[in-house]
Amino acid sequence: LMWLLGKLAPDFKTIADFRKDNGGGIKNVCKTFVEVCRRLNMFEKPVVAIDGSKFKASNNKGNNFTPSKVKFHIDRVEKNIERYLELLDEADKEQANVTKIKATKERLADFRSQLKKLYEIKEQVEAHPDKQISTTDPDSRLMKTQGFTRVVSYNVQSAVDTKHHLIVAHDVTNVPDRGQLASMTKLAQEALRKKDIRVLADKGYFSQPDIKDTIDLGAEPIMPKTDTSSSEKKGIFNRSLFKYDANKDIYLCPAGNELQNRMQVFEQGKYLDVYFNHIAGR
CATH class of the missing domain: 3.30.420.10 (Ribonuclease H-like superfamily/Ribonuclease H)
Incomplete structure (x- = not known):
């Protein structure tokens, strides 16, 4: 194909548009290819x-939102609103110039607008079955x-x-x-x-x-x-590493020691075998 095209390479937009406009045809090509391979007995x-x-x-x-992420952004914006309200109070007390007060009010309005959008996103996230939304895809x-x-x-x-x-x-x-x-x-x-x-x-x-x-x-x-066990994190052997010898009725631990059947205990309506290491003090 490269030889037939003389190494002419389409740019990413051409490839993207072709894929978007010919999705059905591409699927049919894949399906037909597998069918040809099947007829050639390649999948016996x-x-x-x-x-x-x-x-x-x-x-x-940045355009993906989960409950924890929305909460983080809401808390951040609310803190900024509180800070700018304090700045307005200080500006009034100090009789600051009009330009400074106007800039502070405009920034405060921006934060309030952001907060409104975040609460709308929060509602969408809570209503979504996956509790997660992506705004672009x-x-x-x-x-x-x-x-x-x-x-x-x-x-x-x-x-x-x-x-x-x-x-x-x-x-x-x-x-x-x-x-x-x-x-x-x-x-x-x-x-x-x-x-x-x-x-x-x-x-x-x-x-x-x-x-x-x-x-x-x-x-x-x-x-x-x-393996969902947390034994390794605790610094102990996982249960799956112990091998049972039915003839001797013992377990072999990963360290090579034998755990012999010493007693039975009754728990939750049934008897359970309890094994101990034969070495004293273990």
Whole structure:
């Protein structure tokens, strides 16, 4: 294509307009391409990997509002209004010149106008199901990216064939990865026209209800279980690191010590085994 065009490169506006004016055609091309690959038997035993990519929206962070952010701005503006009211009182007492008083009143009017707009935004935020609004891109949301940076963006979901590295299905969302496994699996199944596919995903997709829905669709989901334990922060071993030996009825801790079954306690209507380290004082 570059050779046919003589390396003629369209500018960003041309690309943006083309995408905007031909959205339906672009989707049909993607759909037709997957269909051609399917007819060539490229997806006989499909394994797809699902992941999300954050695409920054046109809406910058300053034009995104959450309840805490609106409150912060309202408090800031109200403090400025109080300060300028005090300045007016001082100007009256000192009989300041008219120009100074006029400038102070104009600034005070600006702050009151800002406060009115902020209260209108507050009502919109409280009424929104997500408790969040973006004034430029209404559908975009504030999301965490790598390094825990929060960016106003979209989360583009992609299902990629692991053998040929082809995108077989995609969707644009404004929610995190968790909860997207079943819906993306269904799109991949429809594109490949196969139910019994294997689906790979990272721990960000781990959700027991979503995994069940995926299995009910006829697919086989594979992903690591997310670790929500705070043990590591406390400086102690996580429960998942302890291995149970059924023959000896003991647990092996990560340090290599044996935790033997010493007693049973009755809690919440059932008996629980209690294990202790065999080393005295531990």
